[in-house]
Amino acid sequence: MRELLNFVGGAWVRAAATEELPVTNPATAEIMAHTPLSSAADVDAAVGAAAKAFPAWRATPPGDRIRYLFKLKVLLEEHADELARTITNECGKTYEESLGEVRRGIENVEVACGIPMMLQGYTSEDIARGIDETMIRQPLGVVAAICPFNFPAMIPLWFLPYAIACGNTFILKPSEKVPMTASKLFELLAETHLPAGVVNLVNGAKAAVDALLDHPGVRAISFVGSTPVARYVYARAAASGKRAQCQGGAKNPVILMPDADVETTTKVVADSAFGCAGQRCLASSIAITVGDGRQTFVEALAEAARKRVVGYGLDQDVQMGPVISPESRARIEGLIEKAIIEGAKPCVDGRGARIKGYERGNFIRPTILQDVQPTSSIAQTEVFGPVLSTIHVRTLEEAIELVNRSCYGNMACLFTRSGAAARQFRYEALAGNIGINLGVAAPIAYFPFSGWKDSFFGDLHGQGRDAVEFYTGKKVVIERWPLEWSRKF
Numbered sequence: 041m042r043e044l045l046n047f048v049g050g051a052w053v054r055a056a057a058t059e060e061l062p063v064t065n066p067a068t069a070e071i072m073a074h075t076p077l078s079s080a081a082d083v084d085a086a087v088g089a090a091a092k093a094f095p096a097w098r099a100t101p102p103g104d105r106i107r108y109l110f111k112l113k114v115l116l117e118e119h120a121d122e123l124a125r126t127i128t129n130e131c132g133k134t135y136e137e138s139l140g141e142v143r144r145g146i147e148n149v150e151v152a153c154g155i156p157m158m159l160q161g162y163t164s165e166d167i168a169r170g171i172d173e174t175m176i177r178q179p180l181g182v183v184a185a186i187c188p189f190n191f192p193a194m195i196p197l198w199f200l201p202y203a204i205a206c207g208n209t210f211i212l213k214p215s216e217k218v219p220m221t222a223s224k225l226f227e228l229l230a231e232t233h234l235p236a237g238v239v240n241l242v243n244g245a246k247a248a249v250d251a252l253l254d255h256p257g258v259r260a261i262s263f264v265g266s267t268p269v270a271r272y273v274y275a276r277a278a279a280s281g282k283r284a285q286c287q288g289g290a291k292n293p294v295i296l297m298p299d300a301d302v303e304t305t306t307k308v309v310a311d312s313a314f315g316c317a318g319q320r321c322l323a324s325s326i327a328i329t330v331g332d333g334r335q336t337f338v339e340a341l342a343e344a345a346r347k348r349v350v351g352y353g354l355d356q357d358v359q360m361g362p363v364i365s366p367e368s369r370a371r372i373e374g375l376i377e378k379a380i381i382e383g384a385k386p387c388v389d390g391r392g393a394r395i396k397g398y399e400r401g402n403f404i405r406p407t408i409l410q411d412v413q414p415t416s417s418i419a420q421t422e423v424f425g426p427v428l429s430t431i432h433v434r435t436l437e438e439a440i441e442l443v444n445r446s447c448y449g450n451m452a453c454l455f456t457r458s459g460a461a462a463r464q465f466r467y468e469a470l471a472g473n474i475g476i477n478l479g480v481a482a483p484i485a486y487f488p489f490s491g492w493k494d495s496f497f498g499d500l501h502g503q504g505r506d507a508v509e510f511y512t513g514k515k516v517v518i519e520r521w522p523l524e525w526s527r528k529f
């Protein structure tokens with residue numbers, strides 16, 4: 041049984057904490073490793089190592105810093121298969137989905153390699169006679185990221201490459217449910233020979249998070265996870281004077297207009313709702329059918345749900361894996377039950393799934409609930425499982441109003457052939473990531489991963505230019521150099 045270690049100051053170290061949690065394969069129920077629940081002392085050791093490394097790293101030219109990222113990119117590509125297998129084994133998604141996640145992570149490393157240019161400030165000559173003004177960006181110091189279980193490789197890579205390319209030193213606190221991928225990532229980081237202390241890994245859960253939030257040596261916190269925890273992290277980080285960006289949960293609607301292409305729309309929406317077993321913050325969870333399209337789309341989606349092959353993500357032809365834990369499965373099945381009591385029709389009911397050979401796995405089959413009431417609990421709660429609720433309205437305006445009434449604003453999508461409808465939706469929908477004829481509107485690495493309302497707390501998002509803004513402080517220098525002084529020489 042593997043006992044996971046922290047990576048602090050360039051070395052693998054055992055956590056001082058004595059408590060630990062098992063890491064369980066959600067398809068087979070096999071316990072694969074134990075993760076330590078690091079304490080405040082463990083966090084303090086990592087902050088100390090990162091703070092020690094900061095002055096020399098900050099003074100390393102950006103063009104030299106990114107050489108380590110070039111190496112990391114190559115190593116990630118060489119080890120993509122191994123990383124993907126680890127993701128599938130601890131997180132449950134299919135091998136293809138895991139490989140896709142690694143690819144999206146690598147894209148962030150690639151974009152961060154452009155930091156020498158992205159870090160540039162700007163200058164104005166002669167803001168007054170003989171006076172020039174310049175803005176330069178400088179790193180903050182020690183920064184940390186706290187990550188969720190559902191993208192164990194990609195989400196740490198939303199933050200780490202930009203943070204260190206900007207000259208900060210970094211601490212990762214991965215999800216305690218999926219710590220093995222982060223360990224592999226740090227094995228690769230160690231192979232790049234980054235100076236000791238530039239990147240650090242602290243395993244653990246709430247105690248480690250609280251210690252990072254309260255530590256005076258940590259300057260900025262990036263968080264991704266559920267909304268209640270995002271709200272808490274944002275408030276506690278702010279209370280100790282830190283910069284914070286906190287991405288929260290979601291309840292993503294997709295609007296299906298009657299003129300949308302039935303075949304492609306059905307495929308894309310089913311992939312969005314059931315891909316990664318619905319455990320994506322960009323999973324569509326409510327399909328709003330407009331006008332005449334109702335029956336056609338519900339029947340087509342039900343057919344797609346029934347056909348989806350569910351099983352262990354490393355087995356061939358499997359299209360959907362298990363959910364993360366037995367507790368999660370029980371919670372999702374409870375939400376389906378409540379929805380039915382509240383009047384929804386179970387068009388396809390995925391509860392009680394048993395997969396031959398994997399009877400101990402946390403499987404739920406794709407589920408479609410029809411005629412869900414907008415005020416019912418299923419319509420307002422993040423399910424984070426393979427459940428698609430359908431709601432019917434008469435007009436696009438009514439559909440947009442439903443979208444905008446949600447307390448979440450992570451993603452909203454529209455399926456149509458009408459440019460006018462698309463423009464109206466893009467203009468009026470209150471969500472940070474908008475998809476037109478797309479089911480998972482995941483921004484590419486050089487765009488901010490947005491999110492509005494209760495799906496995001498902060499100002500600057502992850503990825504792209506926002507990441508550079510988040511990980512640097514702006515310094516303005518105003519200089520007076522009268523010409524007559526040089527004439528004296």
Ligand code: NAD
Nearest residue numbers: 187188189214215245246249265266269287288289290321
């Ligand atoms: P989670 O909120 O349970 O955990 C996220 C992190 O917070 C973990 O590292 C965990 O150790 C820590 N944590 C949990 N409870 C805590 C507490 N009480 N105090 C301090 N720290 C705590 O989330 P999860 O279940 O791992 O991930 C799923 C959630 O993440 C979903 O809600 C999903 O929508 C969201 N998510 C959002 C995005 C986005 O971009 N908005 C992306 C991925 C996942």
